[in-house]
Amino acid sequence: MYKNLFLAVIVSILAVGCTTTPKKENALEASDEVHVTAGHSCTPTNTRFTASNQPLSQKAAVSHEGMVLIPEGRFRMGADDKQAWRDEYPKHEVIIDSFWMDIHEVTNAQFAAFVEATGYVTTAEQQIDWEEIKKELPPGTPKPDESQLAPASLVFVATDNPVSLRDVSQWWQWRQGANWRQPEGPGSNIAGKENHPVVHVSWFDAVAYCEWAGKRLPTEAEWEYASRGGLEDHIYAWGNEALSEGKPKANTWEGSFPYQNKLRDGYYLSAPVMSFAPNGYGLYDMSGNLWEWCADWYHEDYYKTLANKTTANPKGPETSYDSNEPYAQKRVSRGGSFLCHESYCSGYRNAMRMKTTPDTGSIHTGFRAVKDIKG
Secondary structure, eight states: OOSSHHHHHHHHTTGGGOOOOOOOTTTTSTTSOOOSOSSOOOSOOOOOOOOOOOOOOOOOOOOOTTEEEEOOEEEEESOOSTTOOGGGOSOEEEEEOOEEEESSOOBHHHHHHHHHHHOOOOGGGSOOOHHHHGGGSOTTOOOOOGGGGSSEEEEEOOOSSOOOTTOGGGTEEEEETOSSSSTTSTTOOOTTOTTSBOOSOOHHHHHHHHHHHTOBOOOHHHHHHHHHTTOSSOSBTTBSSOTTSSSOOSBOOOEETTTEEOOTTSOSSOOOTTOSOOOTTSOOOSSBSOEEEEEEEOBTTGGGGGTTSEEESOOOOSSOBOTTSTTOOOEEEESOOTTOOTTTTOTTSTTOOEEEOTTOOBTTEEOOOEEESOO
16 A cells, blocks of 8 residues: 555545446336446556647658458447446447457557557656546645656556455556556566566557557457447457367456455467457457557447437547546546456456546556548
């Protein structure tokens, strides 16, 4: 547990959102008991709200190499089973135009090429701006010592024993010096992990990379459509077979979270990209490995605005709202990570939604890019 009050507030602020009882499928009916939590939050908010205004002096040559063409079509977006949270309802019909998508998450090697070409400095490598961060915190939160505003990011630290899953501060550490080059903090590096997905990237970092590469982040609707891989109303990217059945299908937490990982899938933290079978569209790691940033703002009631109608290429809500943290402005991320577990968030489901402030980075968050057919 952190000694500094500021850090304790930051890391525990999402604990109210980390309940483990999902919303039932018929829970939108007025007669049902409404779960207090709209959605699940497994990563603490460590906002510094540093938008990327760094000029990109060079741009990469635009290419479709390493991408797959996702066909146009329509699908029913939203919850498929009773593990779903309230913000995954109601299920609604969406039409998606064809687009190109990276077959795997952006790797350390790809991100290093971007940084070398542009000199870009990630959010986790920058000093925290207290005047901005306090806007995202409860009123009256005391200003921390200047030493606590040094560049840092969120690192997972397993507990020694079973703990309450409502308190995320027990397994997250705000570690100075943790960034994409040093994923576990000072003393760590990415040597030999060039083909692992880049981590500790904020939403701003992901957008900057996409701009350089001539691409963009996928919308939440595009991401879910692509994750389903042409399967209709299935729970996972591979179908409906339970994660624990058959051969390993994704890099997730196996055992008892957050203290015992049995490593059935072979990996404790991230896995090299393309380590598991692709989905029906030829996309790898749409389930597990890392949470992936999407373009959209997060609003817990957004799906209600799309109910009972068909929407073409939705871009998400115009504003953000999470009742668990009403002061925080959040972006959507999708897909789950190596920390996702059946008892906790089952984030590897197609419909599972995650929400995080755009300047928060962590050891289990990355991204992949898409490109429009035209342009």
